Amino acid sequence: MDILILVVIIAVVAVAAIGGFVVSSRRKQAPPTEERRAAPAAPPVEPQVGEEAAAPAEEERRTVEDVTLPAATAPAPPAPELEVPEPAAGRMIRLRARLARSQNTLGRGLLTLLSRERLDDETWEEIEDTLLTADVGVGPTQELVERLRERVRVLGTRTPDELRALLREELLAQLGPGTDRTVHTEGGVSEEGEERPAVVLIVGVNGAGKTTTTGKLARVLVADGNSVVLGAADTFRAAAADQLQTWGERVGARTVRGPEGGDPASVAFDAVKEGITQAADVVLVDTAGRLHTKTGLMDELGKVKRVVEKHGPVNEVLLVLDATTGQNGLVQARVFAEVVDITGIALTKLDGTAKGGIVVAVQRELGVPVKLVGLGEGPDDLAPFEPEAFVDALLA
Template sequence: MSFFKKIFSSEKKETLDKGLEKSKTNFFNKLSKAVAGKSKVDDEVLDNLEEILVTSDVGVNTTLKIIERIEARVQQDKYLGTDELNKILREEIAGLLSETNSGEETEYTIPKLPASAGAKTPYVLMVVGVNGVGKTTTIGKLAYQFKKQGLHVVLGAADTFRAAAIDQLQVWADRVDVPMVKQAMGSDPASVAFDAVQSGVKQQADVIIIDTAGRLHNKVNLMNELTKVKRVMQKVVPDAPHDVLLVLDGSTGQNAFEQAKQFTAATEVTSLAVTKLDGTAKGGVVIGISDQFQIPVKYIGVGEGIEDLQVFNKYEFVDSFFK
């Protein structure tokens, strides 16, 4: 397919290649064993491929879709050599990602919003996810990227359940040198979100990023809390939040699917960030989550550096995975 002829930015692409190395090596070691001694793609190869995709955390439903697409190619072409399997997998997985609108962007962007009553309307981003997935780090790295573009960023520490969450976000605010609105631990998260949005409007901020608590032990409480946070923000900016970003830890594999299930049931999630892909062989989870939840993956974490949260681009991802 022609989109694989794209020229990618070398520095970021090298980081992505390196970040996906474990996933790629694990996948292709299994694939080479599956096709050993085989010259054509037959039922046995497809059965083995199905098992490889499932054990690579692509997910059962997404795996079945991929296998069905390859079966259709086999029937259409009558003969499909195992040497062509890599190329076909690249094409079919890229096609699958295209159906969710995942990874169209190549740079950090926010839409320009119409001014309200003559004043600038800030872009409000609410970030959700359980503790330990890299939520605070993702917020800090996003703030850095937006500030690097010359945008005025304000952070809101609405995860008031843990003192550590407020402290960790403050560390990032200081590191990136952006203002942060906070209250004491145990404060009403909605009150913090309200203050943060109000402060951002007064400061004529371009982007306001609101951190939220990620407790999953009671879905009803989580739903009520996030709904309340949204409602109070809308008193200041009527259509806030403009994006609800769910952060998932890619290294947890199938557990990331479960978290996505819980959060999409509790609130309207509009985009995804999948972190910690550099330390795992479970990179296939990006493909499955994007397909299964039909929510675009916006960012992926492929390293610990401040630049290593990348805008997810499906062409670059598939090229790195199947290189």
């Protein structure tokens, strides 16, 4: 009996404990606040069509004219202002003083020797050595000395002014003052009856100043009133096309170029084609610098000329020579003359050497005249060669 009462008491205690735990849990939960008692979300409204659809809201409509476009953030850069090259006429005379500074060793040396009281065999040998040192060449030197010696003996010329006049005459005779030194830029007519521009090929070895000479020649032609197209056929030198294009942009000449390492003949062909399309007066083609010892490269130069001639004849082939190379320039000239018919010579860096006699030697070697000379690094320091001004500079 006592055990039964004990069991009942334990059961009552257990029920009371469980009930207290439940009541305590409910008291810990805070009653919901007004903010938390939000209204239930409305069910989504399904879109309606047809008669049940609501009328669209009236909106103000704007025309294209009413729309204001935003201002450009950066204005387009203005086109570069074109330069006005200096006229070619008279450049040689203007640059004569600069030429005289580098050439006066030759003229002063010759006049000093000729002014000696006694012109014996030893003196004439010194005169000959002076001419050879100036790269006049063996043949022209011997001829010049023989003529001077004979005229001095016959005429009895002794005064400095008379000797200077005599030397001037003989030097001019060696240069050929009556030679045609015009850069021929007269166009023609193609087989299809189209006006064809004059075509000038610029050839030469690396480092002679070929691309620079092409750019300066463009300035000479523009100054004379010609429209010019440039062909950047030197595709093997990365900076050549960029350099030529910069020269062209300064005077408004269009530059035709191709991919780096591309076919030079193709670029030259396209340049002449562009010249025909644009009705240009002259197309200048800057060919790749060739080492005259590389047979394959020289053959490629011949190919450029043949491809260009599909449009018509080439008017000029100008060989660019560095005057400071002296007699080595004659070796280069001979090889180039065998590949393409050289019609004229552009002699660069003539102001930087005392060996101005190379003018005489290269003309005698090739049988073609020096037509252009470079007398400085300025953009207008390429001048048509004038023998009288050159000799006067030698004897200044």
